[in-house]
Amino acid sequence: MSEGPEGKTARREVLDPDWEVALRAGQDEDGHAGSVEDELAIVHLFRHAAAPESLGDAAFDRIWADVEAEIAPAPWWKKLIGWRVAGPALAVAAAAVVVVIVWPREPLPEPKPDTIATAELPTESTADLLAAQFEILAPAARDDIAQTVDAGRGALRNDLIALAVSSSRPSGAEGDGKTVGGAP
Protein backbone atom coordinates (compact mmCIF):
# COMPACT_ATOMS: atom_id res chain seq x y z
CA MET A 1 0.00 0.00 0.00
CA SER A 2 2.85 2.33 0.75
CA GLU A 3 4.61 1.69 -2.60
CA GLY A 4 2.03 3.58 -4.51
CA PRO A 5 2.41 6.83 -2.70
CA GLU A 6 6.23 6.37 -2.40
CA GLY A 7 6.58 5.67 -6.13
CA LYS A 8 4.27 8.51 -6.96
CA THR A 9 6.27 10.75 -4.65
CA ALA A 10 9.59 9.71 -6.27
CA ARG A 11 8.21 10.23 -9.77
CA ARG A 12 6.77 13.56 -8.80
CA GLU A 13 10.11 14.65 -7.26
CA VAL A 14 12.00 14.06 -10.46
CA LEU A 15 9.48 15.55 -12.87
CA ASP A 16 8.30 18.29 -10.59
CA PRO A 17 9.59 21.70 -11.71
CA ASP A 18 10.56 22.34 -8.12
CA TRP A 19 13.15 19.68 -8.44
CA GLU A 20 14.92 21.65 -11.15
CA VAL A 21 14.83 24.73 -8.94
CA ALA A 22 16.31 22.76 -6.06
CA LEU A 23 19.01 21.32 -8.34
CA ARG A 24 20.10 24.77 -9.51
CA ALA A 25 20.01 26.10 -5.96
CA GLY A 26 22.35 23.32 -4.91
CA GLN A 27 24.63 24.19 -7.81
CA ASP A 28 24.69 27.77 -6.66
CA GLU A 29 25.61 26.68 -3.14
CA ASP A 30 28.53 24.71 -4.55
CA GLY A 31 29.80 27.84 -6.21
CA HIS A 32 28.60 26.83 -9.73
CA ALA A 33 30.94 23.87 -9.65
CA GLY A 34 30.06 21.18 -12.19
CA SER A 35 27.15 21.18 -14.63
CA VAL A 36 23.61 20.04 -14.21
CA GLU A 37 22.54 20.61 -17.82
CA ASP A 38 22.85 16.98 -18.83
CA GLU A 39 20.67 15.81 -15.95
CA LEU A 40 18.11 18.50 -16.67
CA ALA A 41 18.03 17.62 -20.35
CA ILE A 42 17.14 14.02 -19.48
CA VAL A 43 14.52 15.24 -17.04
CA HIS A 44 13.01 17.46 -19.75
CA LEU A 45 12.93 14.51 -22.08
CA PHE A 46 11.16 12.37 -19.50
CA ARG A 47 8.73 15.13 -18.74
CA HIS A 48 7.96 15.59 -22.45
CA ALA A 49 7.43 11.82 -22.83
CA ALA A 50 5.06 11.81 -19.88
CA ALA A 51 3.09 14.82 -21.06
CA PRO A 52 4.00 16.14 -24.54
CA GLU A 53 4.07 19.90 -24.68
CA SER A 54 2.43 21.59 -27.61
CA LEU A 55 4.63 23.72 -29.93
CA GLY A 56 2.96 26.99 -30.81
CA ASP A 57 3.27 28.63 -34.24
CA ALA A 58 5.43 31.44 -32.90
CA ALA A 59 7.82 29.00 -31.24
CA PHE A 60 7.92 26.89 -34.38
CA ASP A 61 8.73 29.91 -36.55
CA ARG A 62 11.49 30.97 -34.18
CA ILE A 63 13.08 27.53 -34.24
CA TRP A 64 12.69 27.25 -38.03
CA ALA A 65 14.34 30.64 -38.54
CA ASP A 66 17.42 29.36 -36.76
CA VAL A 67 17.38 26.13 -38.77
CA GLU A 68 16.88 27.96 -42.08
CA ALA A 69 19.79 30.26 -41.42
CA GLU A 70 22.02 27.24 -41.09
CA ILE A 71 20.84 25.18 -44.04
CA ALA A 72 19.95 27.86 -46.64
CA PRO A 73 22.43 27.93 -49.59
CA ALA A 74 24.68 31.03 -49.71
CA PRO A 75 23.98 33.54 -52.55
CA TRP A 76 26.33 33.45 -55.54
CA TRP A 77 28.07 36.69 -54.68
CA LYS A 78 28.93 35.47 -51.23
CA LYS A 79 30.42 32.31 -52.71
CA LEU A 80 32.32 34.44 -55.21
CA ILE A 81 33.69 36.65 -52.48
CA GLY A 82 34.46 33.65 -50.36
CA TRP A 83 36.45 31.60 -52.81
CA ARG A 84 37.05 33.12 -56.23
CA VAL A 85 37.70 36.71 -55.31
CA ALA A 86 39.06 36.68 -51.83
CA GLY A 87 41.83 34.22 -52.67
CA PRO A 88 43.22 36.01 -55.74
CA ALA A 89 42.62 39.39 -54.11
CA LEU A 90 44.71 38.38 -51.15
CA ALA A 91 47.42 37.04 -53.47
CA VAL A 92 47.47 40.28 -55.49
CA ALA A 93 47.57 42.36 -52.34
CA ALA A 94 50.47 40.32 -51.02
CA ALA A 95 52.32 40.66 -54.33
CA ALA A 96 51.70 44.41 -54.34
CA VAL A 97 53.09 44.69 -50.84
CA VAL A 98 56.19 42.79 -51.90
CA VAL A 99 56.70 44.87 -55.06
CA VAL A 100 55.92 48.28 -53.59
CA ILE A 101 57.40 47.98 -50.13
CA VAL A 102 59.88 45.12 -50.03
CA TRP A 103 61.33 45.10 -53.56
CA PRO A 104 64.53 47.19 -53.71
CA ARG A 105 64.39 49.94 -56.33
CA GLU A 106 67.15 51.90 -57.96
CA PRO A 107 67.01 55.63 -57.35
CA LEU A 108 65.77 57.64 -60.32
CA PRO A 109 68.52 59.47 -62.22
CA GLU A 110 68.78 63.21 -61.70
CA PRO A 111 67.33 65.03 -64.71
CA LYS A 112 69.47 67.55 -66.51
CA PRO A 113 68.63 71.17 -65.79
CA ASP A 114 67.15 71.92 -69.19
CA THR A 115 65.11 68.74 -69.26
CA ILE A 116 63.31 69.16 -65.97
CA ALA A 117 60.32 70.79 -67.57
CA THR A 118 59.75 67.91 -69.96
CA ALA A 119 60.73 65.01 -67.71
CA GLU A 120 58.42 65.97 -64.86
CA LEU A 121 55.37 66.63 -66.97
CA PRO A 122 52.75 63.91 -67.02
CA THR A 123 52.64 62.21 -70.42
CA GLU A 124 49.30 63.67 -71.41
CA SER A 125 50.05 64.48 -75.03
CA THR A 126 52.06 62.93 -77.83
CA ALA A 127 54.74 65.58 -77.40
CA ASP A 128 55.11 64.70 -73.72
CA LEU A 129 55.22 61.01 -74.52
CA LEU A 130 57.96 61.54 -77.11
CA ALA A 131 59.92 63.76 -74.73
CA ALA A 132 59.78 61.02 -72.12
CA GLN A 133 60.91 58.44 -74.69
CA PHE A 134 63.84 60.66 -75.64
CA GLU A 135 64.98 60.87 -72.02
CA ILE A 136 65.05 57.08 -71.93
CA LEU A 137 66.72 56.44 -75.28
CA ALA A 138 69.24 59.29 -75.45
CA PRO A 139 71.89 58.09 -72.94
CA ALA A 140 72.60 54.84 -74.81
CA ALA A 141 72.73 56.70 -78.13
CA ARG A 142 75.21 59.21 -76.68
CA ASP A 143 77.39 56.32 -75.52
CA ASP A 144 77.32 54.88 -79.05
CA ILE A 145 78.36 58.20 -80.54
CA ALA A 146 81.16 58.57 -77.98
CA GLN A 147 82.47 55.16 -78.99
CA THR A 148 82.36 56.12 -82.65
CA VAL A 149 84.27 59.32 -81.93
CA ASP A 150 86.82 57.31 -79.93
CA ALA A 151 87.21 54.95 -82.86
CA GLY A 152 87.78 57.95 -85.12
CA ARG A 153 90.35 59.26 -82.66
CA GLY A 154 92.12 55.89 -82.76
CA ALA A 155 92.13 55.88 -86.55
CA LEU A 156 93.47 59.42 -86.58
CA ARG A 157 96.24 58.48 -84.17
CA ASN A 158 97.21 55.51 -86.33
CA ASP A 159 97.31 57.76 -89.39
CA LEU A 160 99.53 60.26 -87.60
CA ILE A 161 101.89 57.53 -86.37
CA ALA A 162 102.11 56.06 -89.85
CA LEU A 163 102.80 59.52 -91.25
CA ALA A 164 105.50 60.18 -88.67
CA VAL A 165 107.15 56.82 -89.31
CA SER A 166 107.14 57.29 -93.07
CA SER A 167 108.46 60.85 -92.83
CA SER A 168 111.29 59.86 -90.49
CA ARG A 169 112.40 57.04 -92.82
CA PRO A 170 115.00 58.13 -95.37
CA SER A 171 113.44 58.37 -98.78
CA GLY A 172 116.51 56.76 -100.21
CA ALA A 173 116.17 53.59 -98.22
CA GLU A 174 117.27 51.69 -101.26
CA GLY A 175 120.69 53.31 -100.97
CA ASP A 176 120.56 56.29 -103.25
CA GLY A 177 122.58 58.29 -100.74
CA LYS A 178 120.02 61.10 -100.37
CA THR A 179 118.51 62.23 -97.05
CA VAL A 180 115.11 63.59 -96.05
CA GLY A 181 114.76 67.26 -96.93
CA GLY A 182 118.24 67.28 -98.33
CA ALA A 183 119.84 67.28 -94.89
CA PRO A 184 123.47 66.34 -94.84
Add this chain to the structure above:
Amino acid sequence: MTRLDAQRALGRLRGVAAIVASMLLGGVITVVGLAQAGRLAPARPDALVALGQLLDTEHQRVDLLMERGDVPQAIAALESLRAGPWPSVDDGGEASVQLRHDAYGRLVRLRIDNPKVDPKDADQLLAILDEGIGDEAALEPNPFTARLWALRGEVLEEMGRDDEALDAYEKALEINRMLLERELSGGDP
Protein backbone atom coordinates in the same frame (compact mmCIF):
# COMPACT_ATOMS: atom_id res chain seq x y z
CA MET B 1 92.81 9.53 -115.29
CA THR B 2 89.56 8.17 -116.58
CA ARG B 3 86.76 10.24 -117.96
CA LEU B 4 84.69 9.58 -114.81
CA ASP B 5 87.47 10.92 -112.54
CA ALA B 6 87.74 14.04 -114.67
CA GLN B 7 84.01 14.69 -114.38
CA ARG B 8 84.16 14.29 -110.58
CA ALA B 9 87.08 16.74 -110.30
CA LEU B 10 85.22 19.23 -112.48
CA GLY B 11 82.14 18.90 -110.26
CA ARG B 12 84.21 19.64 -107.14
CA LEU B 13 85.76 22.67 -108.79
CA ARG B 14 82.32 24.00 -109.68
CA GLY B 15 81.21 23.60 -106.03
CA VAL B 16 84.24 25.45 -104.70
CA ALA B 17 83.83 28.19 -107.30
CA ALA B 18 80.18 28.66 -106.32
CA ILE B 19 81.11 28.99 -102.63
CA VAL B 20 83.89 31.50 -103.37
CA ALA B 21 81.62 33.54 -105.64
CA SER B 22 78.92 33.60 -102.96
CA MET B 23 81.39 34.81 -100.33
CA LEU B 24 82.67 37.56 -102.60
CA LEU B 25 79.13 38.66 -103.47
CA GLY B 26 78.14 38.69 -99.79
CA GLY B 27 81.19 40.77 -98.91
CA VAL B 28 80.47 43.30 -101.62
CA ILE B 29 76.81 43.60 -100.58
CA THR B 30 77.82 44.07 -96.94
CA VAL B 31 80.36 46.77 -97.72
CA VAL B 32 77.98 48.61 -100.03
CA GLY B 33 75.16 48.35 -97.49
CA LEU B 34 77.30 49.65 -94.65
CA ALA B 35 78.59 52.45 -96.82
CA GLN B 36 75.03 53.40 -97.77
CA ALA B 37 74.01 53.39 -94.12
CA GLY B 38 77.00 55.46 -93.14
CA ARG B 39 78.23 52.81 -90.74
CA LEU B 40 81.72 52.56 -92.14
CA ALA B 41 84.52 54.70 -90.77
CA PRO B 42 84.10 58.32 -91.90
CA ALA B 43 86.20 59.52 -94.78
CA ARG B 44 87.63 62.20 -92.51
CA PRO B 45 87.88 60.88 -88.96
CA ASP B 46 89.55 64.14 -87.95
CA ALA B 47 86.31 65.99 -88.78
CA LEU B 48 84.28 63.68 -86.56
CA VAL B 49 86.80 63.84 -83.71
CA ALA B 50 86.97 67.63 -83.85
CA LEU B 51 83.18 67.91 -83.91
CA GLY B 52 82.80 65.44 -81.05
CA GLN B 53 85.25 67.33 -78.87
CA LEU B 54 83.72 70.70 -79.70
CA LEU B 55 80.18 69.57 -78.94
CA ASP B 56 81.26 67.82 -75.75
CA THR B 57 82.76 71.06 -74.49
CA GLU B 58 79.83 73.18 -75.59
CA HIS B 59 77.23 70.87 -74.04
CA GLN B 60 79.12 71.02 -70.74
CA ARG B 61 79.17 74.78 -71.01
CA VAL B 62 75.41 74.85 -71.65
CA ASP B 63 74.91 72.54 -68.65
CA LEU B 64 76.78 75.01 -66.45
CA LEU B 65 74.85 77.97 -67.80
CA MET B 66 71.56 76.20 -67.17
CA GLU B 67 72.63 75.36 -63.63
CA ARG B 68 73.22 79.06 -63.10
CA GLY B 69 69.84 79.80 -64.65
CA ASP B 70 71.42 81.73 -67.49
CA VAL B 71 69.06 80.61 -70.23
CA PRO B 72 69.88 83.47 -72.66
CA GLN B 73 73.58 82.58 -72.65
CA ALA B 74 72.78 78.88 -73.03
CA ILE B 75 70.64 79.63 -76.07
CA ALA B 76 73.34 81.92 -77.43
CA ALA B 77 75.96 79.19 -77.05
CA LEU B 78 73.82 76.73 -78.96
CA GLU B 79 73.07 79.36 -81.62
CA SER B 80 76.78 79.92 -82.13
CA LEU B 81 77.19 76.17 -82.60
CA ARG B 82 74.37 76.25 -85.13
CA ALA B 83 76.12 78.99 -87.08
CA GLY B 84 79.35 77.00 -87.32
CA PRO B 85 80.28 74.55 -90.08
CA TRP B 86 78.96 71.02 -89.82
CA PRO B 87 80.75 68.15 -91.59
CA SER B 88 78.77 66.26 -94.21
CA VAL B 89 77.73 62.66 -93.68
CA ASP B 90 80.45 61.66 -96.19
CA ASP B 91 83.18 63.41 -94.21
CA GLY B 92 82.08 62.89 -90.62
CA GLY B 93 79.97 59.76 -90.98
CA GLU B 94 76.50 59.27 -89.59
CA ALA B 95 77.69 60.04 -86.06
CA SER B 96 78.34 63.64 -87.07
CA VAL B 97 74.74 63.98 -88.30
CA GLN B 98 73.43 62.58 -85.04
CA LEU B 99 75.58 65.06 -83.13
CA ARG B 100 74.07 67.87 -85.17
CA HIS B 101 70.54 66.62 -84.53
CA ASP B 102 71.30 66.46 -80.80
CA ALA B 103 72.52 70.07 -80.70
CA TYR B 104 69.61 71.39 -82.77
CA GLY B 105 67.14 69.45 -80.66
CA ARG B 106 68.52 70.92 -77.47
CA LEU B 107 68.41 74.42 -78.94
CA VAL B 108 64.78 74.17 -80.06
CA ARG B 109 63.73 72.52 -76.82
CA LEU B 110 65.20 75.43 -74.90
CA ARG B 111 63.54 77.93 -77.20
CA ILE B 112 60.12 76.30 -76.84
CA ASP B 113 60.45 76.11 -73.06
CA ASN B 114 61.67 79.73 -72.83
CA PRO B 115 59.65 81.64 -75.43
CA LYS B 116 60.48 85.05 -73.96
CA VAL B 117 64.24 84.67 -74.40
CA ASP B 118 65.30 85.98 -77.81
CA PRO B 119 61.80 85.23 -79.13
CA LYS B 120 61.34 83.29 -82.35
CA ASP B 121 58.00 82.73 -83.97
CA ALA B 122 56.73 79.33 -85.03
CA ASP B 123 57.90 79.74 -88.62
CA GLN B 124 61.41 80.56 -87.48
CA LEU B 125 61.41 77.53 -85.17
CA LEU B 126 60.29 75.37 -88.09
CA ALA B 127 63.13 76.76 -90.19
CA ILE B 128 65.67 75.88 -87.49
CA LEU B 129 64.23 72.37 -87.24
CA ASP B 130 64.30 71.84 -90.99
CA GLU B 131 67.88 73.07 -91.08
CA GLY B 132 68.77 70.61 -88.32
CA ILE B 133 67.00 67.66 -89.91
CA GLY B 134 68.81 68.35 -93.18
CA ASP B 135 68.50 66.22 -96.25
CA GLU B 136 70.38 63.10 -95.23
CA ALA B 137 68.33 60.12 -96.30
CA ALA B 138 67.95 56.76 -94.58
CA LEU B 139 69.77 57.53 -91.36
CA GLU B 140 70.16 54.77 -88.82
CA PRO B 141 67.30 55.11 -86.28
CA ASN B 142 68.44 57.33 -83.42
CA PRO B 143 66.68 59.28 -80.67
CA PHE B 144 68.12 62.65 -81.74
CA THR B 145 66.45 62.57 -85.14
CA ALA B 146 63.27 61.35 -83.46
CA ARG B 147 63.40 64.34 -81.10
CA LEU B 148 63.70 66.77 -84.02
CA TRP B 149 60.61 65.25 -85.61
CA ALA B 150 58.78 65.35 -82.29
CA LEU B 151 59.67 69.02 -81.83
CA ARG B 152 58.53 69.71 -85.35
CA GLY B 153 55.20 68.11 -84.49
CA GLU B 154 54.98 70.21 -81.36
CA VAL B 155 55.54 73.46 -83.25
CA LEU B 156 53.09 72.48 -86.00
CA GLU B 157 50.49 71.55 -83.40
CA GLU B 158 50.89 74.99 -81.83
CA MET B 159 50.34 76.50 -85.26
CA GLY B 160 47.14 74.51 -85.68
CA ARG B 161 48.54 72.49 -88.58
CA ASP B 162 47.31 69.26 -87.06
CA ASP B 163 47.70 66.97 -90.07
CA GLU B 164 51.35 67.91 -90.54
CA ALA B 165 51.90 67.65 -86.79
CA LEU B 166 50.47 64.15 -86.84
CA ASP B 167 52.84 63.13 -89.65
CA ALA B 168 55.82 64.47 -87.72
CA TYR B 169 54.74 62.71 -84.53
CA GLU B 170 54.30 59.46 -86.44
CA LYS B 171 57.82 59.70 -87.84
CA ALA B 172 59.22 60.24 -84.35
CA LEU B 173 57.19 57.38 -82.91
CA GLU B 174 58.26 55.07 -85.75
CA ILE B 175 61.94 55.78 -85.08
CA ASN B 176 61.49 55.20 -81.36
CA ARG B 177 59.59 52.00 -82.06
CA MET B 178 62.51 50.72 -84.17
CA LEU B 179 64.95 51.71 -81.43
CA LEU B 180 62.89 49.90 -78.84
CA GLU B 181 62.70 46.78 -80.99
CA ARG B 182 66.47 46.92 -81.44
CA GLU B 183 66.98 47.22 -77.71
CA LEU B 184 64.64 44.32 -77.04
CA SER B 185 66.34 42.15 -79.64
CA GLY B 186 69.64 42.86 -77.90
CA GLY B 187 71.48 44.80 -80.57
CA ASP B 188 71.42 45.82 -84.17
CA PRO B 189 68.51 44.43 -86.18
